[in-house]
Amino acid sequence: MTIKNKDQIALMREAGKLLWETHQVAREMVEPGVSTAQINQAVEDFIEGHNAEPLFKGVPGDITPFPAAVCASVNEQIVHGIPNDRPLEKGDLVSLDIGLRLNGWCADCACSHAVDEVDEEKAKLLKVTEECLRIAIREMKPGVMWSTIARNMASHARHNGFSVVEELVGxxxxxxxxxxxxxxxxxTRGLPDFRLHEGMVLAVEPMVNAGKRNIVRLSDHWTICTRDGKPSAHFEHDIAITAKGCRVLSCGPHGEGWAL
Known part of the structure; x- marks a missing residue:
């Protein structure tokens, strides 16, 4: 666990603002008829055009490196979806997870989007998953045990009839x-608990399924899906612990963003 000083967090904030701008490029393309491959190309061009490095492209895998700058996961796909030429359709839910490195510092955040209008289940899933991240942002401050926050996030999802993915974490x-x-x-007692301290920076990323929590990986060796085929949503921010609370590093220049 590394503790960052104020100057380092300021550099991470610059990376986070660029990533926010990158997400706006992607968000504006989320509409019926546009493919995730097209979104990925625009994102990759934008990142490289701002002298930054796409973090995900080339990440080693069990069989093959990840081939894209964006993890684009549609409907029952939870994370690590590989962009392809399938056009998005009205009623889809697409989760876009993007990372970059700027001046040596990383930023990583994700947002799920409705493609035009979605059904009631997907709309509620988007709302509740975003609220789980909002709970974390509201409760993160020095001295708090992470398990307390994680329990509250999961309880909110489960109270609304959804399940929390347990094999994937921030x-x-x-x-x-x-x-x-x-x-x-x-x-969980399966992972070490920890107390929040000033200078910690965490990528918090609730992944919530409309059905059961069980997952399966596709034959492309990357895409993780719900086993029951129900939709999933994913929201993520990079969050620094400050003396009095926390600061979201991956939001817009005026503090705008999902879960805020």
Whole structure:
């Protein structure tokens, strides 16, 4: 676990603002008829055009590296969806997870979007998953045990009839995309608990399923889906612990963003 000083957090904030702008490029393209491959190309061009590095492209896998700058996961796909030429359709739910490195510092955040109008189940799933992240942002401050926050996030999802993915968790972030500690979205004794301290920066990313929590990985070796085929949603921000609370690093220049 690494503690960042104020100057380092300021550099992470610059990376986070660029990532926010990148997400706006992607969001404006989310409409029927546009493919996730087209979104990925626009994102990759934008990141590289701002002298930054796409974090996800080339990440090693069990069989093959991840081939894109965006994890684009549609409907029952939870995370790590590989962009393709299938046009998005009205009623789809698409989760876009993007990461970049700027001046040596990483930013990583995700947002799920409705493609035009979605059904009642997907609309509620989007709302509740975003609220889970909002709970974390509201409760994160020095001295609090992470397990307390994780329990509250999971309870909110389950109270609304949904399930929380347990095989995939958030993480610390800094000069590397994945740093200690592991940041689960549910209470578990299977991972070390930790107390929040000023200077910690965590990528908090609730993943919530409309059906059961069970998952399956596709034959492309990357895409993680719900086993029952029900939709899933994913929201993520990079969050720094401050002396009095926390600061979202991956929001817009005026503090705008999902779960805020």
């Amino acid at each position: 993480h610390g972030i800094g000069t590397e995309m994945w740093e200690e500690p592991a940041v689960p979205n549910y209470h």
